[in-house]
Amino acid sequence: RNLALHGKATQSDLVGNPWSADGHASNAIDGNRDPHYDHGSCTATEWQTDPWWRLDLLDEYVVTSITITNRKDCCPERLDGAEIHIGSSLLSDGNSNPLAGKISSIPGGGSVTFDLKKGISGRYINVVIPGSNRLLTLCE
Known part of the structure; x- marks a missing residue:
């Protein structure tokens, strides 16, 4: 189920x-x-250092998969190199939780599912793009 x-x-x-x-x-x-960003279904941060997005599941769960959908109408390469972290700490805004996966590339408008075979326990799921002058956009 989609938590x-x-x-x-x-x-x-x-x-x-x-x-x-x-x-x-x-x-x-x-x-x-x-x-499509202009349809109101995607996120966007400012251009900044290490932009992040965080999901609070409101309780701790064993997460077995994560699906990320990339923007299609512009700049799909912006998501390249993004890291997915899962855990229950808010240290460094949750970005110091264990690494669950790394996005090498998702085609514009495409979705990628990370299957976490053994599952990772946590309350927070973070997507962060390490580096300066980066912008984070997710469409699901």
């Missing part, structure tokens, strides 16, 4: 984002995989 639909999402910048009217963190857990 994300019942969680709470946040991202590294909530104030001052010029796209904030459209790029809410919750757009990545609304069940809508429309990969």
Whole structure:
């Protein structure tokens, strides 16, 4: 079952984002995989160092898979190199939790599922793009 639909999402910048009217963190857990940003179903951070998005599952679960949908209408390469972390710590905004996977590339509008064979226990799922002058957009 999709635990994300019942969680709470946040991202590294909530104030001052010029796209904030459209790029809410919750757009990545609304069940809508429309990969076009201007349709209101994707997230967006500002250009910043180590931008992140976090899902709070509101309780600890054993996570067995994660599916990420990339933006199609622009710049799918922005997600290249993103890391997925799962755990129950909010140290470093949750980005220090164990690494569950790394996105090498997802085609524009495409989805990739990370199957975590043994499962990883945690309350928080983070997606972070390490590096400076990066922008994070997720469409589910």
